[in-house]
Amino acid sequence: MSQIINTKRGRREQSGPYGKLGHALNELDDRMGVAKGGRTFLDKIFPDHWSFMLGEIALYSFVVLLATGIFLTLYYVPSQDLTTYTGSYLPLYGQKVTEAFASTVNLSFAVRAGLLMRQMHHWSCDIFIGAIVVHMGRVFFTGAFRKPRETNWVIGTTLLILAIVNGFLGYSLPDDLVSGTGIRIAYSIILSIPVVGSYVAFFLFGGNFPGTSILPRFFILHVLIIPLIILSLVGAHMVLLVRQKHTQFPGKGKTENNVVGTPMYPVFMAKTTGFMFVVAGATALLGAFAQINPIWQFGPYTASRISYAVQPDWYMGFLDGALRIFPAWSFHSFGYTIPLEVTIPAVIFPGILFNLVMAWPTIERKFTKDNEMHNLLDRPSNRPKRTSAGVAVAVLCSMLFIASSTDVIANFFHLSLNTVLWSMRILCIVMPVLAYPVTYKICREMQGFAGAGKRKTANIVTRTAEGEYVATPAPAYVDDLVHEHELEAVPVPTYVVDVDDEVSSGEGGVRRVPR
């Protein structure tokens, strides 16, 4: 047995070739068996395409939301009890306001960095939902939702819905004039559900509007229940992502059976951590320089007061627009009422929209009868029907979003409200209907020249030295041509042979990676 040599060198030799850290890792592996899985995880390959970054924006905005949100909970008081405002904002001094409103104004003005944190929280919510939508667009248009990833698509759609709901709940918490009006509208939308509407509304709000328990209930939903569900679903989203591995765009050396790109450790880890800082930093800069939701200017909520030209946060815009332009159709019969003017745009329409989005992988599989595994992404122009359908829905939502500012548009362009209202009604029907064939045509054009037959790629004709003409099909993707100089991808090396040491270290020359 080797004797213990109590020198620096002796201790180093005893702890193995990887020193104290290596020793610690061995101890960990003895107990939890992490070496093999950990190594696989560190070698996980991330594709280099920029569009894979969109989901990261959503993830890191969520981190910012959690961090700033925890800060806000330390000062916010979820209570509708009345109090007299005596803080530093003079226009409100001495007014009777709710504890919720007073605490939100106080945390903005009296708490150090409070306003910054509040504005960051609001901005990162807008960024979070925006990033989710754009990320979904990428996944949709490239067909990344296909087998085996349908479950992750459904999880992602659920996350979007939860994010929108939680955004609305958080927007309501300050109890200012604008958000209170939003709650009033939400109450009326729930009320419009046939048969059970009034019961659901009474149970949710603890009685007729405004009730007394709505802020405490919204608070606990906003800070605990829904974030917990979002967090678990984000976890499931990530686990599935690692288990099923990333998709990738076709290109040199990229097949259905591999992933080419950057390893998790250390390259991707450096880039993604840096990106997290960039997202957080950009949010903080927005919070510093772009004012958002100045509730002290709106004043506290009073049910009989209202402000002009107020819009909800952007992600509620399409619903607000639908409510504005939907005709005043109401159903009264047999002693019952279905307020279709509310039920259709605010309950049935979003219900159909989100169900359609969730079910899309199944729907597409029904039509294409394609039950294969897909790890290589589609070029959107090569799937013209899917792309056109997606663009049509996106155009519809954009039109409805624009329709949520009919009054502002009318005011700004000096048009009559009637003109704007009818224009938006027509645009909301015509534009999606137009978007489909236009997108389809553009896709077909991008696939090659029209009328080039069913062949999707051109031939490259070359003349040999003997004068013979040879036609070879061009690569399906332009990238294949551009990146021809690119290196062949190899597995992440375990060991690096140092060139100088190769001879001296004898067999194989196994050395640690110096970098």
Add this chain to the structure above:
Amino acid sequence: MSEHEQRTPVQLSTVSADDPRLQPAARRPELVEKVIAVTFLAGIALIAGFGAAYWVNAVPWVLGATFGGGLFLMGVGLIAWGKYLMPRGPFVEERHTLANTDEDRNAFAAAIVERGGGVVKRRKFLGGLLGAGMGIFGVVAAFPLVRSLGPLPKGTLFHTDWAKGTYLVDITGRRVHRDDLAVGSIVTVYPEGLENTDNGQAVDQTVLIRISNENYVTQKGRETWGPLGYIAYSKLCTHLGCPVGLYEQQLQLLVCPCHQSMFDVTNGAIPNFGPAPRPLPQLPLQFDSAGYLQSQADFNQPVGPGFWERS
């Protein structure tokens, strides 16, 4: 053979140190290193600046600029480090099929269907009882949860606090006298005593308009509702319940700022523009002997947005 010998030796990939994939992507790494160092230094300075700004309680934009700028620069530096100075690759990993062998799949299915399913099939009665018990538990557990959340609607949505002889008061609690409003004026009124309550504000809120100097009839059958040109409508929009807060005096319209529904004041507040389908309910008015305004009765219709039970 011992267990140890059965293991296949692990294939460890080895790459030469001068392999191009291990080289940084930057053409001049020393220069990039300097740029990143400067970025980091600027980031550190800004983050330290945030500490100082926080210490002296600087204005919010200074806090945000130092905090955000610092994080942003550190992030940019780190991304550049990963992108330009670390091995540029590309590297590849194999994607193994997720599906297991038929044997494994069958074993899994058999365990569920035959082992577990068999047990249940043999004891259908017990299974049924267990299912029934769990079902009843679910209902019983949900009952207090849902039922105790709020009261039943019952008639709440059909009535307001207005009744025969209720005085109209403004937000300060002052009664409205017959001489108070000039023609063309508007004021929001509440039932006396409820002007500062949730229900008074959210449900009973009413707009009082003086439209002329004489009795005003907005619709047939409402001959006595508008004494001396005073008429009152519910302030709750019949679309989504926003306060109908804008009074367009020349066109005699009440306008809802939320979704631009417009109600014709002269004609029973029938909607003539926008998404609201029903007129605003009208409150019949009268004067007491001293000339103060009272309601004759409750509104002629349930106030606010539509709901199922409303006929």
